[in-house]
Amino acid sequence: MATIPVAVLGATGAVGQRFIQLLEGHPLFEVVALTGSERSAGKKYREVCRWVLDTPMPAAVADLTVLDADADLPAQLVFSALPSNVAGPIEQRLAAAGHIVCSNASNHRMEPDVPLVIPEVNPDHLHLIPVQRRRRGWSGAIVTNPNCTSTPATMVLRPLLDTFGVRRMLLVSMQALSGAGYPGVPSYDIVDNVIPFIGGEEPKLEIEPQKMLGQLRDDTIVPASFATSAHCNRVPVLEGHLVCLSIELEQKATPDEVTAVLRQFRGLPQELRLPTAPEQPIIVRDEPDRPQPRRDRDAGRGMATVVGRIRPCSLFDIKLIALSHNTIRGAAGASILNAELMHAQGWL
Amino acid sequence: MATIPVAVLGATGAVGQRFIQLLEGHPLFEVVALTGSERSAGKKYREVCRWVLDTPMPAAVADLTVLDADADLPAQLVFSALPSNVAGPIEQRLAAAGHIVCSNASNHRMEPDVPLVIPEVNPDHLHLIPVQRRRRGWSGAIVTNPNCTSTPATMVLRPLLDTFGVRRMLLVSMQALSGAGYPGVPSYDIVDNVIPFIGGEEPKLEIEPQKMLGQLRDDTIVPASFATSAHCNRVPVLEGHLVCLSIELEQKATPDEVTAVLRQFRGLPQELRLPTAPEQPIIVRDEPDRPQPRRDRDAGRGMATVVGRIRPCSLFDIKLIALSHNTIRGAAGASILNAELMHAQGWL
């Protein structure tokens, strides 16, 4: 089968590199174009990219010439790893020009006609695409994936909401360094330390899950009605965001019932056997001290959400911890899975 | 003024070392005896102690001969850094023999006639001492300080409870390595990792604050009635336990009102100018990203609780973070401050 050409926007950054790493040898998609900053444009990728990942830079992209942000892209499908200070107008221009932009940037996530999608959670929200096209006069589209910390929480809430209902969730995150991009957090700030603040993060966690768990009615998402409060912290971990969740359910449930529901959960990506989909979207560990970022972030090749310590909460109903790999399931892998779903459903 | 001789039980462990470090040059107390395990007894302290702190071992104790647990101690006042698997009967024997045991061990904390005291929070609970003596026929006494993670939460709750009332608290901790003692957490488990579990810790956090914030009535503590739920995590930080708190108040209060109340809080140790008391028990920082364990744990020579990010909680009323040095304010310094209070009030 011929592969589908794709472009990666913002390819030299940390998330851009992760896109390139995950797309190496991808059965559907082939990277044919990269964009970078003005400073990089016109040079070979290997010359301008300070590659920070632990596997080698894929040979196939190393010699691609980096394009600038305004270039015409030789690919309908575009993955955006652009930073939010520049992503907005660039993504809009591309969508207007007919590109399907699968974006990890936060800029358009909360716009009413932009799908914010986790394929296991709300694949039907892709039906906002015609709404978006109609309203904006675009031939392409922008489809977004959530913030890296919203991901594990939303994944866990999907089956809980469907089975028991959810009233409230308190979330405390311990987030990995890679979430800050590269160079990101100075080492002098984080060795022997925790930074109990991540700019702009907590508000996202209090609205993104609600949108994703909302219902599409008459071309609009009606957000789920549960309330959320979040504390976000940066810890000296390379990859893998861990969240402590306390959840109030509408209908009482025991830890065993919650465990069973999470374990049985499967979504459309599993049914469609999408290439990047993990076998199980949620893996529940029984050990008292798991999941741990370093030991569990790569479960399902970084695409599974690992859950543990499901136990009663004396304030709400249930406490548990959940972990997702923040630059795979929480960023580049999320966009790729969205694109795989769109391909399977004929949007591409 | 002549100093008061004191003994340190369990002197070779991590908390024992912290006692010895903090008591060096203390204006009231002088270490004259140390106990250790059978293996250590009879040898000089410097021969058996693998000193792990960053300041040098005090010369005055280096040549003390370590006594075994059954030895007669040449000091009425005894600080206990014993591990909980042995502390129980040893501390009881000493109290029966007339010693005042200021203990960091968890064994007797929740017994109804044993004071569990933070001098700024519940100094009046020392009036359990005559109850304890009467009931047990002891001439000495056991007085305990709380778990290192209960400390920052309880310190913050004292003025909030008094001013606004407290209904519920959700606590998520990020705890330092030293809290596990020495050798404690293997480095292979914690580099690039978080361990989301600390054995036996969460239940303590759901009862100790209630006892300390309870009222002494008719020789009994009536625990405070607010509910607590805790998630405890170990992070790669040397010293300093950070807690994220979401608090439901009985009477609504703005972040500014909470800030003012915490800033104005002073306790008996400040009034009595006890040697180890920090000038302010609670320091509120205005920066968005403070307190941080490494940068704030030493505030007030490790005896202050540093609070920050006081903001509204969309589920409860108030969210904030608090930090205490876990082996100073949360362990050895806590016991010493208790002893200073007892000295000031004539219990010694």
Added chain:
Amino acid sequence: MATIPVAVLGATGAVGQRFIQLLEGHPLFEVVALTGSERSAGKKYREVCRWVLDTPMPAAVADLTVLDADADLPAQLVFSALPSNVAGPIEQRLAAAGHIVCSNASNHRMEPDVPLVIPEVNPDHLHLIPVQRRRRGWSGAIVTNPNCTSTPATMVLRPLLDTFGVRRMLLVSMQALSGAGYPGVPSYDIVDNVIPFIGGEEPKLEIEPQKMLGQLRDDTIVPASFATSAHCNRVPVLEGHLVCLSIELEQKATPDEVTAVLRQFRGLPQELRLPTAPEQPIIVRDEPDRPQPRRDRDAGRGMATVVGRIRPCSLFDIKLIALSHNTIRGAAGASILNAELMHAQGWL
């Protein structure tokens, strides 16, 4: 092809776990028996092993019953991950009883009739096996692999010695935490720190390379005659030992000549295409800041030695740095490659 049954001695420790991980799915060898301490014997592996690696415990061994050290083993080929305080007599008993013991323990490495082998470096030293059998009256044999820090140095020296001759080597190591076993180095000792001492390590580095690079003459190894001096340090790195080498050659050579010789080096494992052999035993990186432990330790599935910064040394001739994965190429993988070579050459 039928697989060859193997046993792993000391299977619950850090190196034992690495053997089990590397042997999962091995094309030649199949783990059929495990031994552990008295405390573990008689129980299932998954019950007694605190599995610390980042990939899951292989299902096939999880339910094996751990045998004690004296058990009869249902496998001729035995991998020993025993600690050196017990390895000596156990390994001897097994060799006497006809087992081929491929050992990572240091006990017998320097005995004159025991091969100390890196297959790329001195495969011919296996011819000590008949000497060993004759001298000791054994039907089996003990074959050892070197210390984890000797490995990268010796690998680099092999082609340099053959091409240019080597007079002197100064080695300074920065060694990973896993080299100390599990629980190993307490986290409280190593966060924000370096420990400039590893017990017993430096003397090994001053004799093991000489033995491996020595010549087998008349049933005896004549050690290579170059002199070595070593400084060994422990750094907060999970896996991967990095060594800084300054080397005096007998015949002058430029950095480019050294680079070419290292790049071209291939050994018998590459020629025989042994399953665990890396494609290139030595990978030379051109970047100024490589190899780095985290980013290069997994090169060649942990079996390559990665070299960089080949440059003139103003005291000797050449300076460079070299890195090997210490629990793969430096321990379990080394023993397995030795066994693969022995299988290929008909010793099994």
Added chain:
Amino acid sequence: MATIPVAVLGATGAVGQRFIQLLEGHPLFEVVALTGSERSAGKKYREVCRWVLDTPMPAAVADLTVLDADADLPAQLVFSALPSNVAGPIEQRLAAAGHIVCSNASNHRMEPDVPLVIPEVNPDHLHLIPVQRRRRGWSGAIVTNPNCTSTPATMVLRPLLDTFGVRRMLLVSMQALSGAGYPGVPSYDIVDNVIPFIGGEEPKLEIEPQKMLGQLRDDTIVPASFATSAHCNRVPVLEGHLVCLSIELEQKATPDEVTAVLRQFRGLPQELRLPTAPEQPIIVRDEPDRPQPRRDRDAGRGMATVVGRIRPCSLFDIKLIALSHNTIRGAAGASILNAELMHAQGWL
């Protein structure tokens, strides 16, 4: 006694902050002026400085208005924490205008008429000041301190050179993160890692010690003639540079003799009781695993060099390790001690 007003150039950076921290409460010097980048100039220090040290920003400087690089400075004595890409012309302009510039920048260190001084090592090199003034027509002067890694090596070499003579030194460093300034090393690069390269560092180590240990003859420094080779590495340590040294002496000496010589070493700062001088410039530890960066960097309030593991080297004569606090003794404290010496000797 009236204090001497001083200015700090480059006051917002990591070394600039260290100057301000060390000068708080200094008995001789008082910070009255600060300079910063164009972006900072005109604003209060506390508004533009991201303070990264673990003690609070001194209140006395917090409200100083930051001056730009071209400002007239209200202090003859100027400490320079400027980065080397801008330090050159600024420092020259100030010296020409009559200021005494005690500089931590590398720009002028190796110029023949610029003193490169460690007060314990080569206080007499200050006699280059009149040479410098004469040659350049300046009324002020530039006096420099060495690179942070040259410091511990040079300190150790001074008494060894004087007593035994030194022929060769091989140095391998493990350098702290703070040595790279702030933000410096990205955390994503260094957690679970070592970076075996520090740009521009190794050449400095091969010439600076020779200049400092050289002799002033006829207005010129004749460098010491020993040869040096260096490998420099960055390790995940906050503060404290550790160096492994192998030293060839001219006259043989035992480890005990070397130990005695290092222990007895005292310099002019000790004799003059300069305020920042440590009681002993070199502290020799007997434990097998010391010095360690975290546990020994603060010895002598960060101004002592701590030495350990003095032992025979099978290639050269002596091996040992030495540690200095890189931003105190190796940077800001070094400049301050130079200024104290200049004050004591009447250069100010």
